[in-house]
Amino acid sequence: MLLAGVAAYHFSAxxxxxxxxxxTRHDLDLLATAVDGSVTRYEHLPSAVALSSEVLRLLRAGKDELAPLQPAANHYLEQLNGFFGGLAIFVLDVEGTVVASSDWIYSDNLLGQNQKLRSYFQAAVRGAPDRYYAIDETRNEAGYFFAHPIRDEGQDWRIVGVAVVKISLSELERRWMPRDEPMLLADANGVVIVASVPEWKYTVLRPLSGEVAAEISAARRFADQAIRPFPVTLDATGTGGAALVSFPEAPMLVGGRRLKARDFVVETRQLSGTGWQLVTFADLRARRADALTDAALGAAATGCVLLLGLFLHQRRRTLKSRAEAQALLQKANAELEQKVSLRTADLTAANERLRAEVAERERAEQTLRAAQDELVQAAKLAVLGQLATGITHELTQPLGALRTLGGNAIEFMRRGDQATAQGNLEIMATLVDRMGEIIDPLKTYARKSPARPASVDVAHALRNALFLLDQKLRRAGVAVDNRCEPGKALAWCDQNRLEQVLVNLIGNAVDAMSEGPVRTLRLEAEAAPSGRLLVRVIDSGPGLSEDALAHVFEPFFTTKPVGVGLGLGLAISQDIVRDFGGDLSAANHPDGGAVFTLDLPMAGEQQA
Structure with missing residues (x-):
């Protein structure tokens, strides 16, 4: 049992x-991405400063002309810094003197300071953008600096100054305060610049070379802060490796909260955007406690195995009761067969009930189909009622002409002028044919008939729908752009019901454009690569809101005023289209307005 416990402990550990x-690696990846993104999002800000006309005029001026040009540049930098929330934005001339700064309003501003010893200025004045962490001695304030050269287009792109953006890393520190495990952020030289343990700040993870130490000291990069070695030795190479470290005493986090652990797993990540190193310390206590628990369980399991051996040995002495057990087994088998027969009877009854429910649902489906047909017919008759005024106007003129021509024909026949009377009768026949052409689409549209799919010319269906809505289109002042040519778009559906869907969609489009300055209705039909036929009704109205797009095909949903429409037209139209294997969808057109698309099976595809 002891050996099993030791083995379980090592394996679990x-x-x-x-x-x-x-x-830890997963959390470190997320945190590294957040830190890198929150810092590097400022790297292009200095290039925006270099485009300012106020800054260029200031850098072009001589030293005696700086005073009148400085306020405009200072105000521009102040507004830009207030928008992005940095610590300061300032501009240096080629000699390293600050000639404009966003903090000009403060007494301890940067104006007039010379920063030619700073490495970011030296790199930028040579034409290379640079970034740099340092402590500003004027305010004793740490910050991260982005520097970018300013080139003058009027002087053959010569470098005339340097734009610098200074940001604070205090936001990163505030994010780490609530964490229960230590973390730190070190620059490219290994100097800790942000840490959740205050005493770690401005320590170095690895010894500095003489050249780097001299540069830091000469530029007073960290002001009067002494660079100390880190309390323990770390493999802070940024290669993503992990190591175990043990501190002499438990670290104390910000706020005086001392941790209980001294042993940690260290994970390091190199931030690609800044060259910094992010280091996290994960507590080992919970994992060691789990390993001890697993060791105890391993020892207990070994004891159980030993007890199982004793049990098997004891079981040999109970073989004499096999006969009794066999009898009990036979009895249990008989009871099981009885239960099976009862369950079979229950299943048979349930099957009969299921068949009855299926028959009832089939009857309900037939009733629902009949109700849907009645609802379709009612919608058609409602549209016909709306068209009654326009049709009456179309028939009034032919009827008046028939009455006049009939009276004239009687008079000419009385006078014996048969030729003129015959001409009047021929004109009357022409007018009767015209009235039949007007009434025939209405008869076809109003006819109540079951859906019989056939090859339908979409251009013909569109022409009939436009005829039925001709008066409404004229009153609304809608210009129709019908791009569907006869004989080029054949769908497999019921023509009468397709016309009803088109009448509903065109009528809705006219209503949607009633308040618009431009009222254009565009009709298109084209074959999709998938072998389907797409018919589009596009209006120039205000389009559909997100809420309307989500509920536009739901029954009783409408965007029209109260009392105008029941919200059933689009729901019925979608059901009609789906009955013959199609679909109806709605969207907003990129050029404005709404577009309703009929996805129909093509005649050739269905016949094949």
């Missing part, structure tokens, strides 16, 4: 450490 490293 290794597995727990691997899981802890995986979790």
């Amino acid at each position: 290794r597995a727990g450490l691997a899981a802890l490293r995986a979790d």
Whole structure:
């Protein structure tokens, strides 16, 4: 049992450490991305400063002309810094003197300071953008600097100054305060610039070379802060490796909260955008406690195995009761067969009930289909009622002409002028044919008939729908752009019901454009690569809101005023289109307005 416990402890410890490293790496990746993104989002801001006309005029002026030009440049930098929320934005001339700054309003501003010793200025004045972490001695304030050269187009793109943006890293520190595990951020030289343990700040993770130490000291990069070695030795190379470290005493976080652990797993990440190193310390106590628990369980399991052996040995003495057990088994088998027969009877009854429910649902479906047909017919008759005024106007003129021509024909026949009377009768026949052409689409549209799919010319259906809505289109002042040519778009559907859907969609489009300055209705039909036929009704109205797009095909949903429409037209139209294997969808057109698309099966596809 002791050997089993030791083995379980070592195995669990290794597995727990691997899981802890995986979790730590995942958290470190997320945090590294957030830190890198929150810092590098300022890197293009200095180039925006270089485009300012106020800044260019200031850098072009001589030293005696700086005073009148400085206020405009200072105000521009102040507004830009207030918008992005940095610490300061300032401009240096080629000699390293600050000639404009966003903090000009403060007494301890940067104006007039010379920063030619700073490495970011030296790199930028040579034409290379640079970034740099340092402590500003004027305010004893740490910040991260982005520098970018300013080139003058009027002087053959010669470098006339340097734009610098200074941001604070205090936001990163505030994000780390609530964490229960230590973290730190070191620059490219290994100097800790942000840490959740205050005493770690401005320590170095690895020894500095003489050249780097001299540069930091000469530029007073960290002011009077002494650079101390880190309390323990870390593999802070940024290669993503993990290591175990043990501190002499438990670290104390910000706020005086001392941790209980001294042993940690260290994970390091290199930030690609800044060259910094992000280091996290994960507590090992929970994993070791789990390993001890697993060791105890391993020892207990070994004891259980030993007890199982004793049990098997004891079981040999109970073989004499096999006969009794066999009898009990036969009895249980008989009871099981009885239960099976009862369950079979229950299943048979349930099957009969299910068949009755299926028959009832089929009857309900037939009733629903009949109700849907009645609702379709009622919608058609409602549209016909709206068209009654226009049709009456179309028939009034032919009827008046018939009455006049009939009276004239009687008079000419009385006078014996048969030729003129015959001419009047021929004109009357022409007018009767014209009235039949007007009435025939109405008869076809109003006819109540079951849906019989056939090859339908979409151009013919569109022409009939436009005829039925001709008066409404004229009154609304809608210009129709019908791009569907006869004989080129054949769909497999019921023509009468397709016309009803088109009448509903065109009528809705006219209503949607009633308040618009431009009222254009465009009709298109084209074959899709998938072998389907797409018919589009496009209006120039205000389009559909997100809420309307989500509920436009729901029954009783309408965007029209109260009392105008029941909100059933689009729901019925979608059901009609789906009955013959199609679909109806709605969207907003990129050029404005709404577009309703009929996805119909093509005649050739269905016949094949």
